[in-house]
Amino acid sequence: MSALPPLLWLQAFESAARTLSFTAAGNELGVTQAAISQRIRLLEDRLGQKLFVRHARSLTLTPAGQAWLPSIHDAFARISEGTSEVFGMTPEQPVTVRATPVIQQAWLAPRLIQLHHRHPRLLLRLVSAIWPDDFGPEGADIEIRYGRGDWSGVEMSPLGDEQLLPVCTPAIAATLRTPGDLAGHTLLHAVGFGVGWPGWLQTAGVSHLEAQCHALTCDNQVMTLALASQGGGIALTHCRLLEQRDDLVAPFSISVPSEERFWLVRPSRRQVSEDAETVWQWLQAAI
Known part of the structure; x- marks a missing residue:
């Protein structure tokens, strides 16, 4: 390939790869979703490979897109750093x-x-x-x-x-005297963490209880804690995240350490x- 693709195409790829959304990328760059989609298609034609897998309502990166993204991130970071080094910081920059x-x-x-x-x-x-x-x-x-x-x-x-432990409303906590009392309750799972409910249940010596509990899975802890605070189940969270909350309590003192x-x-x-x-x-x- 004799020349680099246009910067606008690279910006569209970086933003869409980070947000996994052509619409979000368009909002971020101040153009339409159609413009982002067109720039990505032109970029894929130039490279000769697909960068995204288009699903009905979502995007995922292809292996080629995943492999290329760190290089694009690093390139934009170096441009930003070089600009700051040569021209200085913008006055009143937040x-x-x-x-x-x-x-x-x-x-x-x-x-x-x-x-x-x-x-x-x-x-x-x-x-x-x-x-x-x-x-x-x-x-x-x-x-x-x-x-x-x-x-x-x-x-x-x-x-x-970091230590993780179960939390729930005071009303639910009043019904939980031992870890075995979790049977029949809803365990709120937050994906993406190295330690989850299976690890805590094993530490508490009640691994078999997972099959006796209901499960509700969220992609972030904000939602699991919100559900727990409204009586929707028991969430597993980090001890430090309870510092500023008075709507959740820990029914057990058992916690499990995390390498993360x-x-x-x-x-x-x-x-x-x-x-x-x-x-x-x-x-x-x-x-």
Whole structure:
């Protein structure tokens, strides 16, 4: 291939691959869904391979698309970093902090309120992400990621070890004296975590109970905790996420450790503004 594809096509691919939605990519780039679809088709024609599998109401990346995406992420990150290094930071640029909705609500929100009281002129922009793939290089000064910490090109600080335990409403907790009392209840599962209900039940010595419980699966902990708070079942969550909640209680003291944890993360190569450094230091001190 003698020349690189046009930048607009690459932007369309990066955005659509990150959001897995031509509509969301169009909203992000300020064009129509049809324009994104056309740019992707032109890009696929240029490359000679399909990048997406089109389903009725969703998209998935092909193996070629998955293999190419990290290179595109890195390329855009280097362009952004090079621009900042040569031309400096934009005046009055907000500090962008990206995190999952559940960690925003349970851990980040009260700390940012304190930060705002201390530094009222500091501009902040919060961005939500649910899946690990949502944490791309575009625009985020600081991220709170969940995982094993095996990311390259970043500086990291762990928020501490993680323990997971069941939580539910006080009314349901009053009926649960031992783990065996979970039989017949609904267990709320959040996918994407290394430790789940099977691990906790095994630790509690009642692995056989999973077959005797109802199950409801969500793709994020915000929903499992919302359902649990309304009496919809028992959720498994991180101990630190209970800090700011008074609507959920832990019926048992049994918890299970996780090799995954929350991390403060920032790009190691990016030029850091004074405000971004202030936020970073504040959050590190709040751990």
